[in-house]
Amino acid sequence: MRPLSWIPSFVLIASLLGLSVLSACAQEPRPLPDCEWCGAAEAPDDVSWTTTIAGADEPGEPMVITGTVYRPDGETPAPGVLLYVYHTDAEGIYPTRGDEQGNARRHGYLRGWMRTDDAGQYRFTTIRPGTYPSRNEPAHVHMTIKEPDRAEYWVDSIVFADDPLVDAAYRAERDERGGSGIVDLTRGDDGVWRGQRDVVLME
Numbered sequence: 213m214r215p216l217s218w219i220p221s222f223v224l225i226a227s228l229l230g231l232s233v234l235s236a237c238a239q240e241p242r243p244l245p246d247c248e249w250c251g252a253a254e255a256p257d258d259v260s261w262t263t264t265i266a267g268a269d270e271p272g273e274p275m276v277i278t279g280t281v282y283r284p285d286g287e288t289p290a291p292g293v294l295l296y297v298y299h300t301d302a303e304g305i306y307p308t309r310g311d312e313q314g315n316a317r318r319h320g321y322l323r324g325w326m327r328t329d330d331a332g333q334y335r336f337t338t339i340r341p342g343t344y345p346s347r348n349e350p351a352h353v354h355m356t357i358k359e360p361d362r363a364e365y366w367v368d369s370i371v372f373a374d375d376p377l378v379d380a381a382y383r384a385e386r387d388e389r390g391g392s393g394i395v396d397l398t399r400g401d402d403g404v405w406r407g408q409r410d411v412v413l414m415e
């Protein structure tokens with residue numbers, strides 16, 4: 213029996229180590245990123261020019277946004293630009309499932325990334341977001357831009373021209389960073405809202 217006497221001690225030590233690790237994980241959630249609105253650094257490796265953000269099981273009205281990203285001259289398409297977008301669900305909430313990491317803990321799971329194609333184009337398929345329950349801001353889709361060799365920056369959110377909260381006072385206060393983000397949506401016979409948001413890169 214003597215040669216095997218180390219086994220219980222080994223099991224005990226391993227168990228204690230395991231409990232210590234589990235305990236540390238439970239007590240110390242990883243800190244949130246410093247930048248509250250960023251997301252480019254969390255892009256997956258296989259980013260395409262098009263993405264689907266909301267699955268078929270996500271409640272809401274389907275929506276497809278397309279656009280072209282232009283260089284600061286407003287005319288030359290800009291390929292290879294990374295876009296990050298995120299938005300609320302149909303109830304105006306940034307929804308989480310509880311297992312989110314990084315800024316998904318702030319932005320929710322309705323988010324996605326695209327890299328513009330050779331013609332500077334991007335497209336995302338999702339659901340039309342709702343207005344915050346406070347109704348203090350129009351329904352919107354946040355958008356950030358990451359050009360090669362340049363820090364990520366935000367541009368005007370996508371809002372919708374038919375939103376009663378996109379009134380004259382609101383329009384007057386828009387920054388128009390990256391061009392106008394006020395999008396005219398049209399609803400097809402298939403029930404899908406479609407709109408276009410072109411982006412002009414910052415100088």
Ligand SMILES: [Fe+2]
Nearest residue numbers: 299300352354
């Ligand atoms: Fe927001």
